[in-house]
Amino acid sequence: MRDLTASSEREACQPRFPAHALAGLAGTSFKPQHLQAILAGPRPRGFFEIHAENYMGAGGPPHRALEAIRRDHALSLHGVCLSIGAPQPLDTAHLARFADLVLRYEPALISEHLSWSTHETVYFNDLLPLPLTEATLAWVCEHIDQVQEAIRRPLLLENPSTYVLFREQTMRETEFLRAVTRRTGCGLLLDVNNVFVSATNHGFSPLEYLADYPLGLVGEIHLAGHAEQSDDEGGPLLIDSHDRPVADAVWSLFESVIARVGPIPTLIEWDSEIPEWPRLEAEVAAAQKILDHAASVGGRSHAA
Numbered sequence: 001m002r003d004l005t006a007s008s009e010r011e012a013c014q015p016r017f018p019a020h021a022l023a024g025l026a027g028t029s030f031k032p033q034h035l036q037a038i039l040a041g042p043r044p045r046g047f048f049e050i051h052a053e054n055y056m057g058a059g060g061p062p063h064r065a066l067e068a069i070r071r072d073h074a075l076s077l078h079g080v081c082l083s084i085g086a087p088q089p090l091d092t093a094h095l096a097r098f099a100d101l102v103l104r105y106e107p108a109l110i111s112e113h114l115s116w117s118t119h120e121t122v123y124f125n126d127l128l129p130l131p132l133t134e135a136t137l138a139w140v141c142e143h144i145d146q147v148q149e150a151i152r153r154p155l156l157l158e159n160p161s162t163y164v165l166f167r168e169q170t171m172r173e174t175e176f177l178r179a180v181t182r183r184t185g186c187g188l189l190l191d192v193n194n195v196f197v198s199a200t201n202h203g204f205s206p207l208e209y210l211a212d213y214p215l216g217l218v219g220e221i222h223l224a225g226h227a228e229q230s231d232d233e234g235g236p237l238l239i240d241s242h243d244r245p246v247a248d249a250v251w252s253l254f255e256s257v258i259a260r261v262g263p264i265p266t267l268i269e270w271d272s273e274i275p276e277w278p279r280l281e282a283e284v285a286a287a288q289k290i291l292d293h294a295a296s297v298g299g300r301s302h303a304a
Contacts (some may be wrong), residue, residue, distance in 0.1 A: 004302075017187040017219040018154075020033045022047050022108045024263035024295050025140035026287035029270060029278050030075075032065045037277035039068065047108065048282060049076040049267050063097050070105055076267060081123060084143045084157070085116035085130040099150040109220050109265065111156035111189045112147070113274055114140070114177070131166035132176040132303060137183075144184040156219045158189040161197040161226075161240035173198075174212040188214065190264075191222040192254045193246070199237040206253055215261045223254055223287060224269035242271040245283060253292055262298075263291035 027047035038044065048069055055062055065199070069075075079098060082090060102110060115127035130136050147155050157180060159173060177188060190213065199206040225244035231237040246254075246268070258264065268283045 022265035065215040161194040243273040
C-alpha cells in the first residue's frame with residue numbers, strides 16, 4: 001500500500017483547483033418530484049446538481065422547476081452526453097445547447113465524464129470506457145479544449161466506473177487524468193463510488209488508486225450507491241447503479257480523502273429508485289458532517 005502522507009508531501013506544491021462558492025458544502029441531485037418538499041422546508045445549506053441533457057429544451061415545466069430552485073440555491077451542471085472520449089468530433093449543436101445552459105443558470109461547477117456514448121449519429125444510453133493510450137489522450141484533450149472554449153469556464157472531468165479493461169492500454173487511469181489536466185487546465189471530479197466499483201471489479205486497491213490520484217485538482221466529489229452482483233466465474237461484480245444509499249466502504253474511502261485534502265464540495269447521486277426527500281436529506285447530512293469535521297480540524301492545511 002502506498003504511503004498517503006508521502007504522496008501528500010509530493011503533491012503539496014502542485015496546482016490546485018481554484019476555490020469557489022460551494023467550498024465545504026454537500027448537495028444532491030435535483031429531482032422534480034422533490035420540488036414541493038424542498039420549497040416547503042427550511043432552505044438546504046448545500047447545492048443541487050442537474051444533468052444538463054434534462055434541460056436542453058427552451059422552456060416548459062422542467063425549466064420552471066429549475067428556476068424555482070435556482071433562485072435560492074447554487075447549481076452544479078453535470079453533462080452525460082457530450083461524449084468527450086469518442087474519437088469522432090463533438091456534436092457542435094449539443095455543445096451549443098450545453099453552453100447556453102451555462103449562460104442561463106450560471107452553475108458554480110460544470111462537469112462531464114471520461115467516457116464515450118456516441119458512434120456516428122447514434123447515442124448510447126451508457127458511459128462507455130476508453131483505452132487509455134496516447135491517441136485517446138490527444139482527442140480527449142482536444143475535446144476538453146473545445147468545451148472549455150465554448151463555456152469559458154474550467155470543466156471538471158469525472159473518473160468512470162469500469163467493467164472491462166483494454167489490452168492496448170498504456171497508461172494508468174490516474175496517469176491519464178493527470179496528463180489531461182496538464183494539457184487542458186481542466187479540473188477533476190472525483191467519484192469515490194466509481195473508484196470503489198472499478199477497484200472491486202478489476203482487483204486493485206482503491207487506497208493505492210487514491211494515493212496516486214491528483215487530489216489537489218479535484219473541484220467536486222460524487223458519492224452514490226452501487227449494486228452487488230457476481231460475474232460468470234462467481235467473483236464480485238459491482239454496478240454503479242445510483243439506486244440506493246452510499247455503502248459503508250465508500251463512506252470510509254470518502255473520509256480518508258477528506259481527511260487528506262479538506263472539505264471539497266460533495267454531491268450525493270441518486271438517479272433511480274428515488275426515495276422521498278427526507279431520506280435523501282439524510283445522506284446529504286451524513287456527507288456534510290464529514291465535511292464540517294474536516295473544516296473544524298483544518299484539513300486543508302495538509303492538503304495534497
